[in-house]
Amino acid sequence: MGYLIKNADSVYLTNQGKTGHLSTDIRIREGIISEIGTNLRPSVNETESVIDASNCVIYPGFVNTHHHLAQSVLKGVPEGLNKGLGEWLAAVPYRFWPKIPPNLMYLSAKLGLYELIRSGTTTCADHHYLYHENTSDELEQAVWQAAEDMGVRFSLCRGSATATGNHKGMKSLNIQPESLDRVLDKMTITRSQQHDSSPYSMKKLCVAPTSLIHSAPQNDLIELSRFARKHKLKMHSHLLEVEFDQAQAKLNHQISAVEYAANSEWLGEDVWFAHLVKADQAAISILAETKTGMSHCPTSNCRLGSGISPAYQMDEKGMTVSMGVDGSASSESGSMLQELNLAWLLQRSQNGAERVTVDKVVQWGSENGAKILGLKTGKIEIGYAADLVLYRVDEPRVCTVHERLLAPVMCGEPMKVYHSFINGKPIITKGEFTQLDTEKLCSDLQQEMTKFLAQII
Ligand SMILES: [Zn+2]
Structure with a gap:
């Protein structure tokens, strides 16, 4: 046909x-x-x-390079509404996410993908995190299934947190971080069951420790990057969303966050980081030299009061800048089109009207995202x-x-x-969506949300 x-x-x-x-x-x-x-x-x-x-x-079609589909059922949680990143993480994702049952995870992923597709997205990279030692495989399976059922081109960025020390979110829930062996074993299985490395792939697996600075000891980061490179999987994480990353890298390792990424074998053409709001000139130079990519998520950065990422400077230095929505718990619109509109406005406000064109942000939101994910999409050209x-x-x-x-x-x-x-x-x-009954999705969500919240409270 x-x-x-x-x-x-x-x-x-x-x-x-x-x-x-x-x-x-x-x-x-x-x-x-x-x-x-x-x-x-x-x-x-x-x-x-x-x-x-x-x-x-x-x-x-837009290529969203950073999302958290589990957060589609965590929009506007009152306790996190007026909080910055650290307090918001404790009040929203860490409080609710580990308790989401598989059927609600499936509906949440479907809702998130519905929102993205209706705004013009055709590819989504979902950073699925908050795994712990006893996480059911059914949760990740629910997200893969939702992507398949929605017909979206999909990359699952498999999160992990193997730090055994002071993981605040984990501690507050009294749950044990995963061992590195478990992470690698689970990814090996997922890779064999889901991953297709072709440029027209509908399903890819990426290696994605939740936070480069806080989620894993350095040896684990090195093991994760070696696993990814051995299997030619793309690598992703959060970095420099707020100053805390830089402060922790300096305190614990006496180097900058990006230097720590370099020492941990986490820079290169196969790596992209979400946010980089606090990247300074020295960081941008290293990231550009190593051809490391980034995902610019302006709505979430505004909502959490984190600041404005120097996306234009990164683009000028030759970095591949792409666009992400981030999770709907800090980006309630769930819209790639909003991200492009906001990036266009914010980057002009910082750098001047002549520098950031609509063409530029469309390139960030489509072609560049596809390049980062290793996909032959994001351009209207024969063969794409x-x-x-x-x-x-x-x-x-x-x-x-x-x-x-x-x-x-x-x-x-x-x-x-x-x-x-x-x-x-x-x-x-x-x-109209051809395969999705949006009214049923809404009624199913409301029903399951009522049960979920009753159980949490
Ligand atoms: Zn994020």
Whole structure:
């Protein structure tokens, strides 16, 4: 089954690093963009549906490189609402996450993916953490299953916390951190069952200790990076979201946080870090030299009062900057489009209007994320995976925008995704999810949330 998308208002095309805003038709065949051109004719030999993209602009699907799908059921928890990162972690994720049962984890992941897809996302890297010595395999399994059922392109960043010392979150719940052997054994099994290393992969496993500075002794970090590199798995963690990382690295190791990452074999083209809000010039230089990537999560950084990441400076130095939503417990909108809109505004406020264009943040939100995850998606080019999003631009909020291709990022939410294709399959058609009963998802969530909260309190 193939598709021919015709009559679009305009399309984000990327060629040799330059973005063109051309009107054009796109043919999808077997999950791949097979043809791009004007006035393409429907195939007479193959089964092909024609999609009318009149009054739509076409974007490459967004690639979210940092999320926590378990947090979709932890939005707006009152005790964490006006707290910075440290106190918020204790009041929200650590308090609730380890008690989430598998059926609620499945619904939470589905909700998070629904939110992401409806905002224009087609790939999600989920940092699934808070494993402990007795964590049921069913929890991680629920997230893999939700991704498969939603049809999203998915990377599971397998969190871990093997530090035996002062893990506050673990201590407060009286649970034991995992042993390194358990982490490696579990990842070996998951890799054999789920991981596909191909550039068109729908499922990838990444190695992702929860916090590079706080979650593992240095020897464990080295073992984890060697495991990842032996199996060619990408590597991910939180780093420098707040000053505490730098202070702890200096106190415990007498070097900066990024120097500690270097000594722990955690820098390189196969590594990306979420946040890096507090990265200084010295840190950026090392990260850029080693081609380490980053995930910019502006909404969460604003919500927790952490600051504004120097994403523009990192991009200028040659780092691969990508975009992430982070968990919905600190980024309640759950929207990649909001992240791009906010990144565009915040980075301009810091660096000047001429420096950060809409094209630039679209590149961060699509092509760069795909590069970090090792996927052939994020660009509208022949041979790339057919992960495409069509936004309507004839609605009152946007119909008067002069350059309509820029409207989704410039105007921000709410924007209507009219069609969404992932791996060449229609996930949203004429504004409706093709496989998801959203009313049932909501009622199931409300029912399970009531039971969950009654048990917690
Ligand atoms: Zn995070």
